[in-house]
Amino acid sequence: QVQLVQSGAEVKRPGASAKISCKASGYTFSSYFIQWLRQAPGQGLEWMGMINPNSGGTSYAQKMQGRVTMTRDTSTSTVYMDLTSLRSEDTAVYYCARRSPVSLVVDYWGQGTLVTVSS
Amino acid sequence: DIQMTQSPSTLSASVGDRVTITCRASQSISTYLAWYQQKPGEAPKLLIYQVSTLETGVPSRFSGSGPGTEFTLTISSLQPDDFATYYCQQYNVYPWTFGQGTKVEIK
Numbered sequence: 567q568v569q570l571v572q573s574g575a576e577v578k579r580p581g582a583s584a585k586i587s588c589k590a591s592g593y594t595f596s597s598y599f600i601q602w603l604r605q606a607p608g609q610g611l612e613w614m615g616m617i618n619p620n621s622g623g624t625s626y627a628q629k630m631q632g633r634v635t636m637t638r639d640t641s642t643s644t645v646y647m648d649l650t651s652l653r654s655e656d657t658a659v660y661y662c663a664r665r666s667p668v669s670l671v672v673d674y675w676g677q678g679t680l681v682t683v684s685s
Numbered sequence: 686d687i688q689m690t691q692s693p694s695t696l697s698a699s700v701g702d703r704v705t706i707t708c709r710a711s712q713s714i715s716t717y718l719a720w721y722q723q724k725p726g727e728a729p730k731l732l733i734y735q736v737s738t739l740e741t742g743v744p745s746r747f748s749g750s751g752p753g754t755e756f757t758l759t760i761s762s763l764q765p766d767d768f769a770t771y772y773c774q775q776y777n778v779y780p781w782t783f784g785q786g787t788k789v790e791i792k
Contacts, residue, residue: 613782613783661728670717671731672731
């Protein structure tokens with residue numbers, strides 16, 4: 567069965583970086599774009615960017631440009647999201663999610679990773 | 686970016702009620718509109734895509750409608766499992782954007 571398993575919760579100081587992993591299984595890794603989204607406590611969903619696991623090509627939300635980097639390791643079917651210069655407003659649950667080539671929307675989600683930014 | 690505006694923000698209803706949530710896009714998104722359900726502590730779950738196509742396994746009491754810029758999600762007879770927060774999302778263009786959510790509460 568399709569699974570996206572994310573790394574565990576992190577607590578970071580302002581100015582630090584966080585790198586979250588998302589390991590895919592149960593499907594052909596290179597065939598499905600992976601999206602990253604986040605949700606601040608009690609807030610809605612925000613799209614951060616996406617990566618094409620086949621080519622490694624990425625597209626980022628303008629708001630995140632310069633602070634976010636998405637990469638992949640095809641040998642382990644894992645994608646990574648690196649967010650730098652963390653501030654308190656980055657405290658959120660971060661999700662990786664697979665985009666279906668049929669519906670063009672997310673059909674599977676990771677379990678979420680809470681990143682807390684606090685001094 | 687395309688703005689998605691949902692209403693109401695909160696909705697109080699009883700089991701068996703017919704419930705309607707509205708989502709308005711700031712510009713045309715064609716039929717690239719999806720609805721998600723989210724329960725506390727869980728990832729969102731896809732209910733509907735392309736305005737009105739039910740995701741596999743989603744009960745038929747959920748339906749979606751609306752062309753252009755104004756869309757609705759209807760739950761024909763609210764069930765106990767339906768108390769949750771619902772989000773609309775446009776995927777016509779990147780960046781994907783979401784409505785602020787509608788929380789369906791028990792009356």
